Amino acid sequence: MNKVNLDLENYRKLLKxxxxxxxxxxxYQAEQFTKLSMQHNISPEEIVNVHIQALKEIYPDLxxxxxxxxxxxxxxxxxxxxxxxxxxxxxxKQLELKSEISVAANMQQTLLSTVKPSIRGLDIGATSIPAxxxxxxxxxxVKDNEDTLGIAIADVIGKGVPAALSMSxxxxxxxxxxxxxxxxxxxxxxxxxxxxxxxxxxxxxxxFYGLYDPKTSVFQYSSAGHEPGFYYNAKMDKFDEIKAKGLxxxxxxxxVYQQYELEINKGDMIILLTDGVTECRLADRFIERDEVLDxxxxxxxxxxxxxxxxxxxxxxxxxxxxxxxDFTLIIIKKDV
Amino acid sequence: MDFQSCVKIxxxxxxxxxxQIGREHAKKIGFGTVxxxxxxxxxxxxxxxxxxxxxxxxxxxxxxxxxxxxxxWILAVDNGPGIADISQxxxxxxxxxxxxxxxxxxxxxxMDQFDIISETGKGTEIRTVKWVxx
Numbered sequence: 001m002n003k004v005n006l007d008l009e010n011y012r013k014l015l016k017x018x019x020x021x022x023x024x025x026x027x028y029q030a031e032q033f034t035k036l037s038m039q040h041n042i043s044p045e046e047i048v049n050v051h052i053q054a055l056k057e058i059y060p061d062l063x064x065x066x067x068x069x070x071x072x073x074x075x076x077x078x079x080x081x082x083x084x085x086x087x088x089x090x091x092x093k094q095l096e097l098k099s100e101i102s103v104a105a106n107m108q109q110t111l112l113s114t115v116k117p118s119i120r121g122l123d124i125g126a127t128s129i130p131a132x133x134x135x136x137x138x139x140x141x142v143k144d145n146e147d148t149l150g151i152a153i154a155d156v157i158g159k160g161v162p163a164a165l166s167m168s169x170x171x172x173x174x175x176x177x178x179x180x181x182x183x184x185x186x187x188x189x190x191x192x193x194x195x196x197x198x199x200x201x202x203x204x205x206x207x208f209y210g211l212y213d214p215k216t217s218v219f220q221y222s223s224a225g226h227e228p229g230f231y232y233n234a235k236m237d238k239f240d241e242i243k244a245k246g247l248x249x250x251x252x253x254x255x256v257y258q259q260y261e262l263e264i265n266k267g268d269m270i271i272l273l274t275d276g277v278t279e280c281r282l283a284d285r286f287i288e289r290d291e292v293l294d295x296x297x298x299x300x301x302x303x304x305x306x307x308x309x310x311x312x313x314x315x316x317x318x319x320x321x322x323x324x325x326d327f328t329l330i331i332i333k334k335d336v
Numbered sequence: 337m338d339f340q341s342c343v344k345i346x347x348x349x350x351x352x353x354x355x356q357i358g359r360e361h362a363k364k365i366g367f368g369t370v371x372x373x374x375x376x377x378x379x380x381x382x383x384x385x386x387x388x389x390x391x392x393x394x395x396x397x398x399x400x401x402x403x404x405x406x407x408x409w410i411l412a413v414d415n416g417p418g419i420a421d422i423s424q425x426x427x428x429x430x431x432x433x434x435x436x437x438x439x440x441x442x443x444x445x446x447m448d449q450f451d452i453i454s455e456t457g458k459g460t461e462i463r464t465v466k467w468v469x470x
Contacts, residue, residue: 049370078377082442
C-alpha cells in the first residue's frame, strides 16, 4: 500500500479515482487520509476545504449552487473543529493527571510501606489493594524488642487522593508515639486527637489496633468504629466476631476507647479487614458478612499469606475485576 | 487606536451584523475561505459573550498593514460585570454556555493572538489578531 500523503494533490487523486470507479480501494485510502489528518491535528473544516479545492480542479465548471453549498458546509464544520481541538487538549491533560497520580501513588506506597515481621509461633498474611491508584486503607505492623506485635488497620471513609493524604498523617503520627506506648486504647486516643485537630470534619477514619504478646499469648485490642474482624477458636472450631465498641476517629477530641483481651491458643486465628472486603458488591446487592466468612473459611487451611491472596482473588473475580473500594485483609494464625 | 469600524451589540441579531462586517474586512485583506469562516466564528463567540453577559458592548475592527504581513485586529469591549477568574474561563471544558469547544478558549484557537483585560464591576476588553497565512 502506498504511503498516504497529506496533501491536496493526493486527495484530488483519490477523489478522482473514486468519482470514476466508485472503487472501495479509494474509500479505504480516504479513511487512511483522515486518520493521518487527525494525527496531524488537521481540523474537519480544512478537510472540507481540501475537498472543495479538489472538486473545483476536477470540475472547473462546478455549478455555483454546489460551490455555495460546500462553503456552507465548511462554515458548519468550524465548531466541530473547535470541539475536536478542545477534546484533544483535554485528553492530553487527562494523561498528564494520570501520570501525576501514579507518581503520587508510588510515593504513597513508599511512605506507607510496612514490613511483615516474623514472630515466633505466628503465621502472618496481609494484603491491601487500592480500588483506584491511591489507597484510603492502611495497615501497619510494629514489632518491639520484646517480640510483641502491634497491628494497625485503618480505613478512611471515602477513597482516592484525599483519603490517601489522611492516611499518611495517621502513619506519621503513629511513628512519633514512643515505643513504650503500646496500649491499643491509648494509641487510638492519641490518634483521635490528631485526627480531630487536623482533618476536615466531613472525613472519618475507622481504625483497629491490636497488640499481641507471645509470652502470655494474650491479644489486646481496641477499635474506633472499625469493621469487626473475626476470631477463630480452634478448640471449639468456631468463628466469632471480634466485637469492640468505639467511636470513629476525629469526631470529638476526648473520646475514650475501651480495651479488650483475647487469649490466643494453638490453631487459633485472627482475621482483620476493611469494609472493602465486607461491602463487596455483587451485581445488585452487597455481600452478607456470613458469605464473606464462608469465603475466608475456604482458604484458611493455606499458609496465611497465600490465604489472604486467594481470598482477594476470589472477590476480585466476583466483582468482575472492578474493585469499588480499597481492600485490606490480614490473617494471623497461631501455629504453636 | 481609532478603529475603522465598530458594531454595537445590543440584541442577538447584532451578532450577525458583526460577523458580516468582520467577514467583509477579512475578504478584503485576502484571507482564504477557511480563515474567513474561523474569523466569523470567533466574532460570534465574542459578540455572544457581550450579548449574554454584558447587555451592551461593541466589536471593532482594524486592518493591520505591515511591511511583511497583513492581518485583522478585532476588539471586543463591554461594560459588563467583568470576569473575576480569567484563568478559569480560559480553561478547556469550562463554559458557562455549555457549548463544546466554545467560549474564549475557542476564540484563542481560532485566532493567532489573544489578550484579555477585565475588571470586576467595570467590564472586559478582549483584543485578538489573525494574520493572513502566506
